Amino acid sequence: MMIDRNIINNLKSFVESIDNEKKLAEEKNIFNKKHISPIYGQIKDKSPEEKKDFGQKINILKSEIDKIFDDQLNRIKEQYINSLRSKVDPLLDVSDSLIGGINPIEASINEINNFFKVLNFEIVSGTEISSAKYNFDNLNMDENHAARDEHDTFFINKNTILRTHCTSVSAKIIENNPNDEIKVISYGNVYRKDEDDATHSHQFNQVDIVWIRKDLNISNLKWLINNFLKYFFKNDNIKTRYRLSYFPFTEPSFEVDMSCFKCNGKGCNICKETGWIEVLGSGIFNPKVIYKANLNEDMIGLAAGIGIDRITMLKYGINDIRYLYNNDFRILSKFKGEK
Numbered sequence: 001m002m003i004d005r006n007i008i009n010n011l012k013s014f015v016e017s018i019d020n021e022k023k024l025a026e027e028k029n030i031f032n033k034k035h036i037s038p039i040y041g042q043i044k045d046k047s048p049e050e051k052k053d054f055g056q057k058i059n060i061l062k063s064e065i066d067k068i069f070d071d072q073l074n075r076i077k078e079q080y081i082n083s084l085r086s087k088v089d090p091l092l093d094v095s096d097s098l099i100g101g102i103n104p105i106e107a108s109i110n111e112i113n114n115f116f117k118v119l120n121f122e123i124v125s126g127t128e129i130s131s132a133k134y135n136f137d138n139l140n141m142d143e144n145h146a147a148r149d150e151h152d153t154f155f156i157n158k159n160t161i162l163r164t165h166c167t168s169v170s171a172k173i174i175e176n177n178p179n180d181e182i183k184v185i186s187y188g189n190v191y192r193k194d195e196d197d198a199t200h201s202h203q204f205n206q207v208d209i210v211w212i213r214k215d216l217n218i219s220n221l222k223w224l225i226n227n228f229l230k231y232f233f234k235n236d237n238i239k240t241r242y243r244l245s246y247f248p249f250t251e252p253s254f255e256v257d258m259s260c261f262k263c264n265g266k267g268c269n270i271c272k273e274t275g276w277i278e279v280l281g282s283g284i285f286n287p288k289v290i291y292k293a294n295l296n297e298d299m300i301g302l303a304a305g306i307g308i309d310r311i312t313m314l315k316y317g318i319n320d321i322r323y324l325y326n327n328d329f330r331i332l333s334k335f336k337g338e339k
């Protein structure tokens with residue numbers, strides 16, 4: 001016998017007392033080093049005739065030792081599975097479990113997409129990394145424009161940035177379609193170098209709406225925006241007013257106010273007792289934008305940009321933008337989006 005039978009018997013009862021895989025592997029290693037490796041070492045001293053017989057005996061011994069460890073390994077695994085089974089109770093009452101909801105931002109995006117899909121708009125989200133060409137140059141924001149300042153924009157290098165608005169996606173899509181009607185909305189995260197507070201976030205969501213055709217005018221823009229606001233805020237009485245404003249990429253440009261969806265203009269805490277709420281910016285593409293995109297000069301482009309966070313906060317009565325991003329379940333569960 002190569003190893004005393006007592007050693008094997010002791011090993012067996014010792015191994016059966018081990019209850020985890022790691023320790024089992026360690027002990028196997030220790031045992032093999034101490035008892036099996038020296039036997040292998042004896043092979044070189046055997047005569048060629050003895051070697052075959054000796055080798056066979058080692059193999060038999062080795063299988064016996066391996067089996068002791070393998071059997072225990074299987075027992076450990078089985079015990080683990082059984083312990084898991086005992087933790088799962090298929091009859092458990094789930095009424096107290098946490099059930100997730102759609103983040104209000106996502107709910108708003110779904111609503112926006114639903115509205116524009118019906119009107120045959122293409123819906124894209126584009127890339128969050130943009131070139132200066134599409135984010136600035138093609139939108140009539142030249143080298144000296146304030147928005148190009150490093151204080152306002154996250155630059156990756158001189159020509160590559162994190163998009164500051166989704167209009168960068170629209171600028172790329174409209175390019176080189178000189179005569180085609182284009183209806184597209186682009187939405188998603190945009191980035192500004194703002195300090196985060198209750199109303200500012202360095203990352204927020206926007207949707208950019210573009211409709212290009214030969215014979216469009218401001219009535220088409222108003223029709224589109226008015227109907228969108230009525231749909232989004234679920235109030236057919238919403239009225240709008242258009243105040244002349246300035247954006248580099250539109251001319252004329254308008255800030256759009258809507259009558260308060262909550263009090264219908266009577267005055268409440270949402271509209272700060274004024275009856276009106278500023279909701280979005282819009283306009284008709286500046287001819288320079290049409291030119292830069294290589295479109296025919298008689299094409300008219302309607303454009304509007306909406307802060308999704310802003311209209312979401314209005315709709316759900318959320319007064320701190322950070323609630324939308326901090327993933328605090330206690331807060332989000334109060335503002336669960338619609339399905």
Ligand SMILES: [Zn+2]
Pocket residue numbers: 260261262263264265266267268269270271272273275276
């Ligand atoms: Zn109001």
